Amino acid sequence: MALRIGIDVGGTFTDAVLVDNGVIAAATKVSTPADVNTLLPTVLEALEALRVTDITQVEQITVSTTLMTNAILQNRLTKSELYLIPGYGMKLDALPWPVPYQAFKGQLDFRGREVEALDPADIEQQARRLTREGSLPCAAIVGKFSHRNNAQELTFDQILRKNAPGIQTTLGHRWGGANFYRRALTAYLNMAGQELFAAFASELTRAIREKGYEAPVYVLKADGGVLPLEEVRPVDTIYSGPAASVLGALALAEETADSYLVIDVGGTTTDMGLVLGQVPLLSAKGAKIGGFLTQIRSLAVRSLPLGGDSVVELRRGAVEIQPYREGTPYCLGGPKLTPTDAMCYLQIIDFGDPKKAEEALMEQLRADGGAAAEAEARGLAQDILKAMTKKILAAMTDLEKEWREEPAYKIWQVLHPQRREQFPIWLSGGPAPGLVRELSEQSRRAVKISRQAGFANAAGAALARPAFSRTLHMDTVVGRYRIEETGEQGAWQGSKRARGEAERLIEEIMRKETIKRELEPDDWQKDEFDYFPVVDGYRMAGQIVRGSWSMPSGIIGRVKR
Amino acid sequence: MKKTALMFFPAFDWSLGETHPEREERLLYTQEQLFEEGVMDLPQIVQLNPTVAPLQAVCRAQALFPGPEAHDLEAHRIAAGSALVMGDAWAKKEIHNGFALVRPPGHHAGAVVRGNRGFCTLNNEAILINHLRSRYGYQRIAVIDTDVHHGDGTQNIFYHDPQVLFISLHQDGRTLYPGSGFAEEKGGPNAWGQTLNIPLPPGTGDEGYHYILENWVLPRVQAFQPQVIINSAGQDNHYSDPLARMNVTARGYGKITELLQPHIAVLEGGYSIESALPYVNLAILLALAGEDYSQVREPKGPQRAPVQFEAFKRYYQELRSQEEKAKANWTKRRVASLLDQEWVSDAYSVYYDTEGFQEARQEYIRPCAHCGGTVVIMSKLPPDETVSTLIRIPFQACDPCAQTGLELWQLLTEKSGAKHGSEAVLLQNQNSDEILLWQRAKGVTRF
Numbered sequence A: 001m002a003l004r005i006g007i008d009v010g011g012t013f014t015d016a017v018l019v020d021n022g023v024i025a026a027a028t029k030v031s032t033p034a035d036v037n038t039l040l041p042t043v044l045e046a047l048e049a050l051r052v053t054d055i056t057q058v059e060q061i062t063v064s065t066t067l068m069t070n071a072i073l074q075n076r077l078t079k080s081e082l083y084l085i086p087g088y089g090m091k092l093d094a095l096p097w098p099v100p101y102q103a104f105k106g107q108l109d110f111r112g113r114e115v116e117a118l119d120p121a122d123i124e125q126q127a128r129r130l131t132r133e134g135s136l137p138c139a140a141i142v143g144k145f146s147h148r149n150n151a152q153e154l155t156f157d158q159i160l161r162k163n164a165p166g167i168q169t170t171l172g173h174r175w176g177g178a179n180f181y182r183r184a185l186t187a188y189l190n191m192a193g194q195e196l197f198a199a200f201a202s203e204l205t206r207a208i209r210e211k212g213y214e215a216p217v218y219v220l221k222a223d224g225g226v227l228p229l230e231e232v233r234p235v236d237t238i239y240s241g242p243a244a245s246v247l248g249a250l251a252l253a254e255e256t257a258d259s260y261l262v263i264d265v266g267g268t269t270t271d272m273g274l275v276l277g278q279v280p281l282l283s284a285k286g287a288k289i290g291g292f293l294t295q296i297r298s299l300a301v302r303s304l305p306l307g308g309d310s311v312v313e314l315r316r317g318a319v320e321i322q323p324y325r326e327g328t329p330y331c332l333g334g335p336k337l338t339p340t341d342a343m344c345y346l347q348i349i350d351f352g353d354p355k356k357a358e359e360a361l362m363e364q365l366r367a368d369g370g371a372a373a374e375a376e377a378r379g380l381a382q383d384i385l386k387a388m389t390k391k392i393l394a395a396m397t398d399l400e401k402e403w404r405e406e407p408a409y410k411i412w413q414v415l416h417p418q419r420r421e422q423f424p425i426w427l428s429g430g431p432a433p434g435l436v437r438e439l440s441e442q443s444r445r446a447v448k449i450s451r452q453a454g455f456a457n458a459a460g461a462a463l464a465r466p467a468f469s470r471t472l473h474m475d476t477v478v479g480r481y482r483i484e485e486t487g488e489q490g491a492w493q494g495s496k497r498a499r500g501e502a503e504r505l506i507e508e509i510m511r512k513e514t515i516k517r518e519l520e521p522d523d524w525q526k527d528e529f530d531y532f533p534v535v536d537g538y539r540m541a542g543q544i545v546r547g548s549w550s551m552p553s554g555i556i557g558r559v560k561r
Numbered sequence B: 001m002k003k004t005a006l007m008f009f010p011a012f013d014w015s016l017g018e019t020h021p022e023r024e025e026r027l028l029y030t031q032e033q034l035f036e037e038g039v040m041d042l043p044q045i046v047q048l049n050p051t052v053a054p055l056q057a058v059c060r061a062q063a064l065f066p067g068p069e070a071h072d073l074e075a076h077r078i079a080a081g082s083a084l085v086m087g088d089a090w091a092k093k094e095i096h097n098g099f100a101l102v103r104p105p106g107h108h109a110g111a112v113v114r115g116n117r118g119f120c121t122l123n124n125e126a127i128l129i130n131h132l133r134s135r136y137g138y139q140r141i142a143v144i145d146t147d148v149h150h151g152d153g154t155q156n157i158f159y160h161d162p163q164v165l166f167i168s169l170h171q172d173g174r175t176l177y178p179g180s181g182f183a184e185e186k187g188g189p190n191a192w193g194q195t196l197n198i199p200l201p202p203g204t205g206d207e208g209y210h211y212i213l214e215n216w217v218l219p220r221v222q223a224f225q226p227q228v229i230i231n232s233a234g235q236d237n238h239y240s241d242p243l244a245r246m247n248v249t250a251r252g253y254g255k256i257t258e259l260l261q262p263h264i265a266v267l268e269g270g271y272s273i274e275s276a277l278p279y280v281n282l283a284i285l286l287a288l289a290g291e292d293y294s295q296v297r298e299p300k301g302p303q304r305a306p307v308q309f310e311a312f313k314r315y316y317q318e319l320r321s322q323e324e325k326a327k328a329n330w331t332k333r334r335v336a337s338l339l340d341q342e343w344v345s346d347a348y349s350v351y352y353d354t355e356g357f358q359e360a361r362q363e364y365i366r367p368c369a370h371c372g373g374t375v376v377i378m379s380k381l382p383p384d385e386t387v388s389t390l391i392r393i394p395f396q397a398c399d400p401c402a403q404t405g406l407e408l409w410q411l412l413t414e415k416s417g418a419k420h421g422s423e424a425v426l427l428q429n430q431n432s433d434e435i436l437l438w439q440r441a442k443g444v445t446r447f
């Protein structure tokens, strides 16, 4: 294996590592400035700091970026139109729409059959209005049940483009799962983030090329997989930070560990995820970001606004950890008391100035009107770590609960519930060493920590492999099939009873992608297909088939000690 | 915020046969419709997860003879367990109301179970109701069965129970399975008037259905002041149903739900799996969640016009006076073999259509002015003369009734060696929550 580079843009630091045949050959840390416009220079600065000499030997550069996450949360997206084809059903405003939309005529049913046609005149009129107003924005076009049949979305798109030449569009069926509302918001975000992401992608690629790298640039996605920068759908790159944490644990954990909880404590946030049998757990639901519920596939993770730099206050003897940071910890020259100061004072981490840490603790004690002696300072420091650990454990319990309580729709699932297992904890991140003891005491679980805890995320990004799944939905009576993850749809001309044929179809689709990504088909995870007999009158008319094969997210190789 | 729970258990790996109406496909399109609409993302909706109903809860409501092990219960116990999970969430005030969208159904399963009938083996609502009574102490429960078929199983289980008001609206038994549910069926000797049957003419439609609810059902429910309202929400009144002809729409179902305001609705029948279920289920869930269901529309409207409303009102008046005129007519007699006490007795047979056999039942009710009265049901499958017996001591039983039940248990299990002794005896002591099954081969099992 040649050289791979991973760059993780975190809230506090941007880390980069160079992995040479499974060994971290170089690692750097630069601070992430608050100003988002400096994202590109920051990434380049981290890359530069690695001082890679054999530039031509680098086979892949992977970036995990907060670009889309922050753009959505800080409302810095391009304005996009949102055109819906809702048909009858639940009232549109039963759910909160964080952005304005316009509804158009047309309707499909739950098997994708047309109930009501589009009204071309309506769409033409809308297009003319856009042209007249002189603004040619972009538009997301989303129909109810379009994941079953994209015909109305395609026609709508055609009419709109013809009458408003130059308009950019995103169609909802590309996010193939059932949920009109989420599909609409996902398509909207993707459209609205397109310009920003495309600019970042092209500038980053150009800058990297200018430095002489020829390696392809990949970007980490919420589901823990990576894709080339130019292929990825922008929204799919949200929450890559927590995904990097989970992959980082996979990269650094010992070979023997099979299932464990990952807790990555950063300066600003603590991310956690679950690894089951060496595979990161995917969330059953799409990700939620800001006011947007989406269809974005993501790992089952929790992200807490809690880290080594979080501001700590003492109020009437009670420790309050605030969900924000105000710079570095006091013991590192910062303005406020933080959990890092508590760790530093208790001498369980080897950085920071213990004298300054003591000063910060004493000051809080005095400000709260209490005694400020060594015993109290010690007590306060311990209380801070206890409070922080308690919050982490609550989120961890919640995450395990989500996994155990995934809805069961089959008898088999009810009779075989998830094990009530006490997973060991794999801890990483800069402040991690300071929490080992408290975490193992409070959780009564084995807690392990990586030696290169501070670079887990970047290592995870460096070694992340392309991960993908292909979920087939086929209706042999209507004669259509679709792939949930890519939104691909097509006519089915095979048998009405498609057992065997359906598997061959998914195998073909998987094989193409596997070859394209230069992976081995041995790693496929093949789930059992479901075949629902469809009855017409008292006669079997065909089948509805559902099934999923995947290349689970994971890492290429492993970091050696 | 008032929470509405959805328990969605479509049993995607269970059917009564590839082309049987009760097959894997039944809730497939409902799932697609609900998920596509995004109802799970409504802030007031919480999704619950199913579990297997304990046999104790099952046997508190029904006697499975010769024993639970003789029946294929897996899917049925999960459907019943789903109702229990929802009942617990409701009783603990975690939810305001909820919809157990589960299969298989249960309302044709009665006090004694010898097999599957009308696709039902376990009565999900009855198991839920007795669970709520024993666990949380509720004493007034109303069950309104809006399936197009008479809820004969539920009626059978609560026929002698003065604490349960059972109301069934259904297409007239002269034109539809199971052929029962006439206005004269008003309850047993200790629970007269606690059963209300409203047989409706084919073609009743939304207007007629709502009229009956507003003018007859709701006043009756209000007068009873129930602590819990359960709706057996069958969907075969829909105009597209292949078996019945009631002409109700999905929006009509939304209104039914809105009028009844059930705490817990449990899916029963309904086999128009494409034209009705996705829309009816959506309308019911939206109505429970307090959302507007007026935009829920089936692609194809009703093909037939409903019956003329004035004619329907005349039908209603006649039916109502017929129901009022029906008087209790019970004769007590001393039964030597049953402790030589006075009993009201009744004999009837039950047909199990799924497997095609007949059960003969002899029922004895202890007349009592203080409680529901001890009930004894002797069941056999002719021509086999072997008897299995259910002894039920009711919730809040008076001492003499409780005593009688316990003495009978002694008597019947001791006399087991006798020629016409029982094969199995189930003691359903609801009063002290003691459920015991004696079987000739195994002795006593405590649930």
Ligand SMILES: [Zn+2]
Residues within 6 Å of the ligand: B147, B148, B149, B234, B236, B268, B269, B270
């Ligand atoms: Zn029915």
Ligand SMILES: [Zn+2]
Residues within 6 Å of the ligand: B368, B369, B370, B371, B372, B373, B374, B397, B398, B399, B400, B401, B402
């Ligand atoms: Zn009594």
